[in-house]
Amino acid sequence: MRRSSRALIVGGLVIAAALAFILYQGLSNNLVYYITPSELLARGAAAQGQDFRLGGQVRPGSVHVSHGMHTVTFILQDPRGAVHVISEGIPPPMFRAGAGVVVEGIYRGDIFNATTLMVKHCATYRPPTPGTVPAPDNCVT
């Protein structure tokens, strides 16, 4: 084998190893689990400081919009549990009590700090049942 091709193979292996490392690091730091409030509570202390996508229903009567519409707080619930959510920014047009929403953010203390808030794209909504895989958008059709 010529010296140059050996150099190429070594170079290729170095690149592959570097890539594997970057991929592993990138994946393990950026996995966001999609769970329900009761599943979040069931995780206990392990959930502290972790990123999640949380899907549930806005408990009627729990919504407070701050002056200037810059933050909104509400309780996100499923049939077996409920979590307090603080969301920065203006809530989307269809956000209202009883709506099905998905929030993405970090769970700290007893409060879920949402960076994004999405309303499910359907008129009727059924909260996901823990233990089962939620339907694409938890819609009842």
Next chain:
Amino acid sequence: MIGPLGHLAIMAALVVAAAGSLASFAGGRTGDHALIAVGRRGVYITAALVTAAVILMLTALVTHDFAVKYVADVGSRETPLYYTVISLWAALEGSILFWVFLLSLYTVAFLLTTRRFPTLLPYATGVLLAISAFFLFVIAGPGNPFAAVHPVPADGAGPNPLLQNNWMMGVHPPLLYLGYVGLSVPYAVSVAALLRGTAGSDVLRLIRRWALVPWVFLTLGIVAGMWWSYAVLGWGGYWSWDPVENASVMPWLVTTAFLHSLQVQERRRMLGTWTLSLIVTAFLLSILGTFLTRSGVLASVHSFTQSGVGPLFLVLFSAVLVSSIVLLTLRGGTLDAPGVLDAALCRESAFLVNNLLFIALTFTILLGTMFPLLVQALQGSQLSVGAPYFDHVAVPIGIAVLFLMGVGPVLPWGASRLDVLQYRLLPPVAAGTLAIILLLVLGVRGVSALIAFGLAAFVLAVTLGRVAGDIRTRRGNTSESWVGAGARLLALNPRRYGGYLVHLGVILVIVGITASGSYQLQGNATLRPGESASIGAYRLTYLHLVPHGESNRMVLGASVRVARAGRDLGTLTPSLNYYKNQSQPVPDPAIRSTFAGSPLSDGEQLLRGRNPFEDLYLVLQGFTVNRRHPARSAVALQVYVNPLVGCIWLGGGVMGIGGLLAMLPARRRRTAREMPVPAAEEAAV
């Protein structure tokens, strides 16, 4: 009446395509001209039948024939004519019909333009007809768009509001489909070459030309998709590493790798099997993309079996994968000359590293896209891979690719001399460094952004330097004018200069992505009539709401007066569109691009260290109406200032033009001096 006729056309096309495919393979094997002619006729008849089916479907859509299932699914009497016509590709069944239609057109074009290669053509025709037959089978059975609906509804729901919110929906999907579908042709020729065990340089040229066509369409389709995402979705960005976006960029990356490795194959007869594997992979990824975007598997692993189309795609994917691996292992070895690299630092190794980087990037994106599906299938838990993962990996690889784009064209084939390299690289390195210093002085900060800008300047200098050098050399020999020499060179070697033009387009795109990704400003404001808010150099004053009705929707706009650095720029009207078939309004952002601004004041802005080329992007997020005190009604606005986004659209166009140029056949060279492979390098083989 249209339903049964359409179904009949598809069934007939399926039979003709399947029979034609078998006849072509048999003809290729035996050399029987009658069988080969049957296969050829099969191509034309299939194309005619599929075209008839498409015309029938369009007629059904336009005449609102709700007895046809697909029309009942996506049609509506209120939808404007333009969106009615383009709803041909708004849902699964119609888009597969469209897929087959494009494939049959590609096959006809391929047969009509390819006169030579009598031994390869029957096999390639057989492969293409087999692919057609597969997709025809899908819409003849499980995904029949012409199925009857009982009872016939009086009206339909209409297409998804997002698909009828912007005219781009008539441009972006066909471009992308032309890209996806077009990869079938180079794949078919590669399979034919492997089956025949011949892949001479003329065959490679054929594959290259037919890979460039889908490459150009994919490029334009991806950029058009970014533009659509930017102009319609209202989140201020254009790329979110959505699986659908990833699905479109993966075949593009692999085809790009193919176009580069092909040059090594042509010059040095190395990497032949590897090169063919790339085009096969690109086709596999285009099927995977169609499967991912069209089967519902992304919503949930468990939902894709519901349509019956998903499993079929999986069967096709596995069949192509397994047969390609078998073919490449059994026949691949026959294509390679036993060449070795002469030196670590040469054009060949630059292309090799380029290939590795493109494949690494593709693998990264594939992993991130498929990982949630794998976990869900194996564990049942739902998760997503965040955009930071993709950025985390794509940015370093992108920077490495950019670096290679500068170094590659400078490196000679075969061995290289360091002093020549130094001489060639010194000015571009100086240009890159100068660009970084200049940007630092202007107040630009951020390590990776500065590296990207510096490298962009470096590549720009290399590319322009190469072109200028070629022109100077030619003028030295021919005493032509600069323009004349440039035009003559372009005619002699459109591939080379088309390629450089693509690189210039890439630089524009990278500059646009880096600037808008690193220096986006965003903010939000809740304003009552007459109130103002500031962002960057802009001052926004909310005036009033402007509602108006259209046949398919109600549009509620917020009129906002915009001033930039004290200069009045008129009003922008971001709006919320309420479609009849959806309770949730679709926000329609208002964008003002200063690419359209006056050059005088832009120059003044630049001198003050402010970037003049930016977009102001307004989204109406919500409003409150207070009837008793109209002055207390308010609107909530999300505001973005996106610098240099226009570079991305411009760069995409430049890349497309470069790709088209590279497709042109080269003018015959007259002198031996200009032969493609100089004697000295030939000797090195």
